[in-house]
Every structure is written in structure tokens, then in C-alpha cells.
Amino acid sequence: MLDERKAAILRTVVKEYIKTAQPVGSGAVAAATTMSVSSATIRNDMAALENEGFLHQPHTSAGRVPTDLGYRYFVDNISEIELPETESIKVVDFFQQIRGELEHLLKDTAGLLSNMTDYAAVVIDHSTDSATVRSFQLVSLAPTVALGVVVLSNGVISKDTVQLQSDVSEADIASISRAVAGCLEGHALTEPGPLRILGEPDLDLLAERVLAAVSGAAGELDHVYVDGAARVASSFDAVDSVQRVLTILEQQLVVVNVMTDVLDRGLRVAIGSETGVEPLEECSVVVAPFQVDGEEVGSIGVLGPTRMNYPQAIAAVAVVSGQLGRRLSEG
């Protein structure tokens, strides 16, 4: 545990470093706080903080830079999480005015969050896991290809093509369609009801395959929306850092894993190596789940440099996730 003064010093070092991106010296800390101690005292404490692993000195005669541990202490002790009112109003307005498909809403939410924070933003939606099927239809595309189309209660559509070995008549397709629809409608896609027997072995087999294909496609339904990837570029000064991060951001699977992982560990913020992904060592992630009708159905987050404006990012993520949940609960 840190005594109060050291904690204050650590806080100011982090804040200053976030602001200036330059190593922070004892003089700068003395100037930036209202503390009535001299820079010499601060120097002693900073040396101690370095020993304890919270700060790092790039070289003698340079100021200090926070370590991941330093940032960690900082975010664990943030008291005031507040967004300037103009910002919160922007968010509320955004969710009041937005109309249209769920997909667009989520994409635009990522855009909003990225805009507010100036980092890359991610929205992950698995509300589809718990949505119920409103309609199912099997549509014949080509002589031996059919497409199963599922409409879910949240307006999302899931589909999967099914290869048919031999020609199947339109009438048979229709009856398979009805049978599968019967066992899906009203249920979650992953938990279909019993499949009504059609009587013809060929068709029953096909119906089962269709059902398996369609409910199997449910796994792909973790929809991911990334926006503002370009913004992370300005946070780094080495081109290859930028490339590493962008490469990760392009792999949506990795992004999803990182975010769910962080949430599973009960964290809201993952700093540097805490992300668990080596190319993100210079990055931090701030996440929050969002809820619809009390149930967690997705998560949103931002990804930026470890030298991130945590209070602002945490506040933005919190407000947006709250408002997004509210908006989605309204339908």
C-alpha cells in the first residue's frame, strides 16, 4: 500500500504523462500539484515508487514514466468518473435520434465512441444468442442449393446455405421449410423445439440437416463492429507499432477474445500485457458490458495506447454502454 503522498505523486505523474507524452520530472510534479513539499522530497518518493515498480526511468537524468503497474494503481483509484455535460448530452441525443437497423445502430455506436475518445472503438453484440426466432424459410437458390433464412426477434437475420444431393421439388422444399419453421419459431436459435416428422425418410433427413446447419450458423452470430481504427495511428510514433495494433484490430476473432477475456476476469480496464495479447503490449483496453432488460447481451470498448486518458475513456464507455442498453431495451 502506498502512503497518501506517494499516491498523489503517482497520480500526477500519470496525469502529466498522459497529457505530454514526456517523462515527468520531480520539478514538473511539484509544479503540477498543490502539495507543499519540495521537489527534493518528491524525488525521494519517486525513487521509492520506482523501486516498488510503479514508475520507470528511461535513463538517468530523465523524468519518470508510469509502468503498467503504475497505470493499474491509477485506474484502480480513480474517484471522479465524469464526462463533461456537453458530451453526455451528445450521447443522449445520439441515441434519441438514431433510427433503423440494429446493425447500423451498433456500427454508429462504435463510431460515436471512437469519436468521443479518439481511440479505436469496438462493439460486440451477442444479443442474438438469446433472441427468439420469428420466422424461418427455406429458399431454393439453384437446383441443388437451398438457403435457410432465419429472422430473429431483434431484426437480425441468420442464414446458411445447404447443399442438396439430388433435385428436390419446390413442394418438398416448402414442406421442409414448414417443418423446420415449426420447430424453430418462438425458440432461441440454439435451442430448437422438436422436429415434426414428415413421414418421408429423405425429407426428414434433409430437414434435420437444414436444422443443424441453421442452428450451427448461430455461432457465427457474434457481431463485431470496429470503428476508428485509423485513429490509433496518431497515438504511436513508430510505424511498426501502428501496424501491429492494426493487424490485431483486423482480426475480429482476436478482438472479441481479448474483450470477453477481460470481462471474464472481472476487469473493466486491461493495461498493456494485461490484455493477454503480445502485440497489444503498448495498448490498453477499456470495456463495459451493456444490458437489455437486465441481461448482458454485448460489450463495448475502446482500444488505445497504454498512455490513455483513462478517466475520460472509462466515463465515455460507461455512459455509452448505459445509454445503448437503455435504447435497446426500448426496442
Next chain:
Amino acid sequence: MLDERKAAILRTVVKEYIKTAQPVGSGAVAAATTMSVSSATIRNDMAALENEGFLHQPHTSAGRVPTDLGYRYFVDNISEIELPETESIKVVDFFQQIRGELEHLLKDTAGLLSNMTDYAAVVIDHSTDSATVRSFQLVSLAPTVALGVVVLSNGVISKDTVQLQSDVSEADIASISRAVAGCLEGHALTEPGPLRILGEPDLDLLAERVLAAVSGAAGELDHVYVDGAARVASSFDAVDSVQRVLTILEQQLVVVNVMTDVLDRGLRVAIGSETGVEPLEECSVVVAPFQVDGEEVGSIGVLGPTRMNYPQAIAAVAVVSGQLGRRLSEG
């Protein structure tokens, strides 16, 4: 017009610069060619080439760098467009093995192209404009919200939500659904057939609104797939160049405009400012349309630095667009 030797010199300068990213001197040109002239002669020609606008000298006592005009001459006079056989085989294999939805196919095609060239790749699909409707269904989502779902002959789904003023019974939704389906099925989404009159003014009005909404959504169907955006990072050495380019790549509308623009002007390659977009001044674009059954239904392209390996990129784009068209024509 350039005499043969100057042309050869320009070619080598471009090739060397593409390879090394360093200004190319007369000595390097002499060493890289089989020409039996001395560096002094080459010097004279290079000075002339600079006067004519094909080369640029960053400063006295530096080698020369191609201008956009120099690249233009180079690409206009590329003779052998050939991909190493191993590469072409990779492409053919790729299209033989790939299965599944059109969307995944196109996304993976972008991935393939990016992989081959090491630049960002773009695939634009407007095959949906000419696809015919296989099925239409109106699904009720909430008391006053319904979703029109269109399944097209290429397996693509288009949808649009429709707000209903008042409660509409399930039976009425079904009859609207049938009416709209009747006038859409078998037609292109943009050219529906006549709408069957239901007799009830309220429902007819609603049916028209649904039809308008659904065929209006067709405009959004220009599907764009971008892959390998991260790769462009390594092509530049200034972080803000990277950011400018990435910002453009994130705006799919701009990307589509640039690519269709280039094709409309009858070009296959746009170099630097030829792209018509200011942030892409340091970039070049190589595009090709792809055809299904003889009809152009989309385009693919790569985006990289002006210092691009044009022969390789042009060859890759050509081969991939050809194979993609062939694959899609097979169904």
C-alpha cells in the same frame, strides 16, 4: 515520346526505386542494366528525363526518384504481365477449395489479394443489382414494426424495417407479404412488377410502403470488402501518412467512389493524384472489374504506395479478378 534508351533508363529507375526506396543514381542504373553505355551518358539522359517531368531530384547530388508521370509511363509500357506460376496456382487452388456464402467468398478474396500483393485489397460487389428476387417475406417484429426480407438469387439478403402506424393483424401482414412477394419474385429488386391490389385501402397503402422501403434498400447493397488495411502501414514511414490512408480506407463510400471513378475513366491504374482524392496522393490504386456470365458485376483492386510493385500488382489483380469471375459464373 522517349527514345529507346531513355525509356530503358526510366524503366530501370522505376524498378530500382520500387525495390530499394532510395533515390537511384546514374551509377546504379548502369550497374542494373545490360546497356553498354557509361554512367556519364546515362546522367545526360536522366537530366533530360527530369526536364521532361518523368524524374525528380530530391536535391543536388542525390539520385533520381520517379514522378507520378514517370510511373505512368512505366505502367503504360509494361510488357510482360505475368505472375510466377506458384502464385497463379495458389489462386486457382483458392477458388477451387472455397465454399460457402458469397459474402465470405468475397471477403476471403480480398484477403487473398492482400496477401499476394502485401497491399490493402478491396472487393466491390454490385452483382446484387442484377440478381432476381427468389423470395420475399414480411415478418412482424414488434406490434408496430415489421421487417421485409428479400432473398436474392445469389444468396444475398436485403432487408428493411417498416414502421406501422397502427396495429396490423398477423393475417394482414401475411397478405401484404404475399402481395409484395408476388410483384417482386422473379424480378430484379430495382424493377418490381405490378403490385396486386388487395382491396383494402389501408393494406394497399402499407404494401406500397413496404415495397418502396425494400426496393429502396437496394441502393445500400453495394457490398464492399476491405482487407489488409494494416499492411499499408509498412509502406510508409511517416505515421501521419499512414493515418491519412487508413482514414480513407475506413470510409467505404470514398473507396467505392475512387475505384469506380478510375474504372469509368477507362484506367486500370491510378497513380498518386490521379486517384482524385487528396489524402491518397502518396498512393496508387490498381483495379479490374470482374464479370459473371459476361456481365461486369463488381470490381477488385489493391491500394498501395505510389512506389508500388506495379507489374506484380497488375498481374495479381488480373488473375484474381479473372478467377473470381469464373468461380462466380459457375454458381
Next chain:
DNA sequence: GCTAGCAGTCTATCGAGTCGAGTGCTGAGG
């Protein structure tokens, strides 16, 4: 028309020297 040779130009690099920011330590004072 070509080219060897040469003088001239400009960059990149290196070392020396200086500046300044910031440190750690010490010793005096509360």
C-alpha cells in the same frame, strides 16, 4: 554522339563540446 575525368554540391555521419533537465546524496534544521 559517347565517355573519361574532374570539380562542385549536397547529405549523412561522426566526434567534440555545450546545455540543460533531472537525478541521488548529503547535511542541516524542524
Next chain:
DNA sequence: CCTCAGCACTCGACTCGATAGACTGCTAGC
């Protein structure tokens, strides 16, 4: 025991001058 002014020290950043090297343009001879 804590605080702090003072001081010597360290080390990166910047400047300057000199040097080396990469090219060039020009000239004069073949």
C-alpha cells in the same frame, strides 16, 4: 524521523565543424 536546500553528477539533446561519400553537371577528347 521527516523535510529540504544545495551540489555534484549523469546523460540525452543540440550544435558545430570537419570528413567522407554519393551524385551531378560540365568539359574536352575520341
